[in-house]
Amino acid sequence: MTTYDIVAIGNALVDVLSHEDDAFVERTGVERGAMTMVDATRSDEIYAEMGPATERSGGSAANTAAGVASFGGRAAYIGRVGDDTFGKVFTHDLRSIGVHFDSPVATDGTPTGRCLVVVTPDAQRTMHTFLGAANQLEPGAVDAALVADAQVTYIEGYLWDEPLTKEAIREAIAFAHSAGRKVALTLSDPFCVDRHRKEFLALVENEVDIVFANELEITMLYEVDDFDDALVKVRGHCEIAALTRGALGSVLATADEEHVIAAEPTTLVDTTGAGDLYSAGVLFGLTHGLDLATSGRIGSLAAAEVISHLGPRPEQSLRALAAPLLQV
Amino acid sequence: MTTYDIVAIGNALVDVLSHEDDAFVERTGVERGAMTMVDATRSDEIYAEMGPATERSGGSAANTAAGVASFGGRAAYIGRVGDDTFGKVFTHDLRSIGVHFDSPVATDGTPTGRCLVVVTPDAQRTMHTFLGAANQLEPGAVDAALVADAQVTYIEGYLWDEPLTKEAIREAIAFAHSAGRKVALTLSDPFCVDRHRKEFLALVENEVDIVFANELEITMLYEVDDFDDALVKVRGHCEIAALTRGALGSVLATADEEHVIAAEPTTLVDTTGAGDLYSAGVLFGLTHGLDLATSGRIGSLAAAEVISHLGPRPEQSLRALAAPLLQV
Numbered sequence: 001m002t003t004y005d006i007v008a009i010g011n012a013l014v015d016v017l018s019h020e021d022d023a024f025v026e027r028t029g030v031e032r033g034a035m036t037m038v039d040a041t042r043s044d045e046i047y048a049e050m051g052p053a054t055e056r057s058g059g060s061a062a063n064t065a066a067g068v069a070s071f072g073g074r075a076a077y078i079g080r081v082g083d084d085t086f087g088k089v090f091t092h093d094l095r096s097i098g099v100h101f102d103s104p105v106a107t108d109g110t111p112t113g114r115c116l117v118v119v120t121p122d123a124q125r126t127m128h129t130f131l132g133a134a135n136q137l138e139p140g141a142v143d144a145a146l147v148a149d150a151q152v153t154y155i156e157g158y159l160w161d162e163p164l165t166k167e168a169i170r171e172a173i174a175f176a177h178s179a180g181r182k183v184a185l186t187l188s189d190p191f192c193v194d195r196h197r198k199e200f201l202a203l204v205e206n207e208v209d210i211v212f213a214n215e216l217e218i219t220m221l222y223e224v225d226d227f228d229d230a231l232v233k234v235r236g237h238c239e240i241a242a243l244t245r246g247a248l249g250s251v252l253a254t255a256d257e258e259h260v261i262a263a264e265p266t267t268l269v270d271t272t273g274a275g276d277l278y279s280a281g282v283l284f285g286l287t288h289g290l291d292l293a294t295s296g297r298i299g300s301l302a303a304a305e306v307i308s309h310l311g312p313r314p315e316q317s318l319r320a321l322a323a324p325l326l327q328v
Numbered sequence: 329m330t331t332y333d334i335v336a337i338g339n340a341l342v343d344v345l346s347h348e349d350d351a352f353v354e355r356t357g358v359e360r361g362a363m364t365m366v367d368a369t370r371s372d373e374i375y376a377e378m379g380p381a382t383e384r385s386g387g388s389a390a391n392t393a394a395g396v397a398s399f400g401g402r403a404a405y406i407g408r409v410g411d412d413t414f415g416k417v418f419t420h421d422l423r424s425i426g427v428h429f430d431s432p433v434a435t436d437g438t439p440t441g442r443c444l445v446v447v448t449p450d451a452q453r454t455m456h457t458f459l460g461a462a463n464q465l466e467p468g469a470v471d472a473a474l475v476a477d478a479q480v481t482y483i484e485g486y487l488w489d490e491p492l493t494k495e496a497i498r499e500a501i502a503f504a505h506s507a508g509r510k511v512a513l514t515l516s517d518p519f520c521v522d523r524h525r526k527e528f529l530a531l532v533e534n535e536v537d538i539v540f541a542n543e544l545e546i547t548m549l550y551e552v553d554d555f556d557d558a559l560v561k562v563r564g565h566c567e568i569a570a571l572t573r574g575a576l577g578s579v580l581a582t583a584d585e586e587h588v589i590a591a592e593p594t595t596l597v598d599t600t601g602a603g604d605l606y607s608a609g610v611l612f613g614l615t616h617g618l619d620l621a622t623s624g625r626i627g628s629l630a631a632a633e634v635i636s637h638l639g640p641r642p643e644q645s646l647r648a649l650a651a652p653l654l655q656v
Contacts (some may be wrong), residue, residue: 019643052394052421052641055383066380085413085439093380111413313380315347 004150005073005287010061011134011158012079014086015312017117018053025126035127035189043130046116056311057093058115061156063273063312067280067302069098070318076100076146082133086112106133123268138164142172148179151287157188160196173207184210187217194220210240212279218243242282252296261296264304273312277302298322332478333401333615338389339462339486340407342414345445345638346381353454363455363517371458374444384639385421386443389484391601391640395608395630397426398646404428404474410461414440434461445600453600466492470500476507479615485516488524501535512538515545522548538568540607546571570610580624589624592632601640605630626650
């Protein structure tokens with residue numbers, strides 16, 4: 001019995017969200033719908049162009065941890081914030097929903113990372129991330145005892161962009177495996193997959209027990225055009241694959257099983273956090289002994305909740321929303 | 329011809345909003361639905377009790393300035409923020425909607441003020457304000473040329489809680505009048521009225537051209553039980569009275585005219601900013617030559633928009649919403 005269902009490791013970020021028109025995304029020149037890394041100066045430039053914004057705690061894996069907690073699960077988080085207002089906001093928002101978070105803050109004045117999220121009229125989000133202190137998750141920063149005390153260690157693919165952070169994550173994976181725990185990885189972003197394909201392939205094949213990806217990411221990983229081709233490949237590599245397909249729903253597969261899960265109907269406002277909350281539902285289900293299909297349906301419920309409003313974390317109790325499924 | 333329709337002067341605050349149950353408000357012990365001043369320590373204590381929150385720029389008069397800008401009006405703002413992240417957020421959000429804001433920031437390390445806004449299931453908001461740098465709006469801080477260059481100087485009653493700020497506002501009123509401009513005052517809060525009744529009465533009778541108040545505030549001002557009794561009194565004191573009555577709508581009155589305006593139907597989510605945005609609509613109308621009744625209807629539209637979502641400022645273009653009224 002572990003203290004935690006999951007420990008999530010990721011880039012600790014505060015989201016700065018605004019609604020903008022399509023021309024805005026064209027002007028900034030970044031890839032629409034993707035996450036682009038920017039430096040502090042570029043972040044300030046883009047922010048200056050954005051309209052009135054809303055600030056909310058974000059960070060992909062942190063959103064997942066918050067989602068697991070909202071289901072009533074026991075979640076912990078590892079990440080680094082700065083010793084500043086956004087760092088306090090990030091910490092407060094995780095702890096107040098019941099996520100264990102006590103990673104040391106940056107002490108050298110580096111600010112908390114932020115993600116400028118531009119939501120276009122089609123509800124798609126385009127993200128510009130200045131990592132700040134999140135970038136300081138280095139070897140030695142991952143608490144081995146905490147990793148050993150969680151059923152699943154959940155890792156963001158985004159972390160692969162920083163060599164030292166990558167080493168920290170390799171340590172975390174080793175801690176998890178030596179304690180007999182599972183490792184889950186989200187591929188995070190198609191461009192992220194493209195940058196780290198070789199390493200991600202090795203991870204999925206050798207280290208990772210549960211892989212989360214959307215259709216673009218998984219086809220990008222295997223360099224195939226067709227989702228079904230990617231599905232065949234990943235089923236041979238990884239114990240569980242949880243693959244999202246937007247409005248088409250998702251597919252959960254093992255070597256022996258395959259479940260196609262419909263998307264939950266909702267009013268689409270902002271896709272920020274959709275994948276993160278899908279992961280939360282699936283991980284909550286799997287760590288609570290639910291079958292794959294039910295875990296997938298819980299993931300769909302959580303994703304539907306988060307895309308029905310602005311911001312990357314649930315506004316309603318996911319436990320209450322999922323109650324009919326949890327009583328089965 | 330002035331450069332600005334209005335210059336708003338107020339406490340510059342970032343709102344930290346969360347949904348809480350009624351028991352939360354009982355535990356904190358503050359007056360439900362009202363604004364209570366707290367110090368930094370108490371602010372931190374209440375924040376630690378709050379659930380996951382959303383950060384948005386707020387401040388009563390700043391919300392009004394943002395509303396006027398959203399109507400396509402020309403608005404300026406005077407207030408003080410700290411040299412910190414929330415100060416940058418506050419400044420960005422005003423400027424990005426087109427409000428002129430260049431008041432000097434606090435240079436002594438005092439943080440930007442914040443208002444912890446607890447929204448209960450009935451959509452009522454209970455506010456806990458730590459003024460921080462907002463408290464440093466002192467004599468000499470008000471730009472006389474800016475005040476002279478706006479048709480209306482709009483003042484928060486909340487400013488009366490700080491003696492030095494009060495002096496700064498008296499200066500602003502003198503600047504406005506000597507330039508032949510109008511002065512508008514919002515009574516802000518029934519407890520604020522109770523604290524400063526004598527001064528508010530003198531202001532309304534002698535200095536203020538347009539007074540904004542809700543039913544509780546105006547009856548509290550005149551120490552009468554009945555709204556109609558308060559209405560009779562204020563019509564004899566002030567050129568224009570714009571009085572809101574929640575779901576009952578509002579009344580706009582001069583010595584000669586009286587218009588009862590229905591509330592605009594909407595789905596109530598969070599009453600934060602309702603009065604501020606009503607003021608924005610009325611002020612936009614009056615500074616654009618619209619009659620009292622139309623100005624009131626525009627105020628109702630703006631109030632309805634802001635209470636239909638979390639947060640104190642418009643999320644849709646008020647100009648687009650009000651277009652049918654503006655073409656009459």
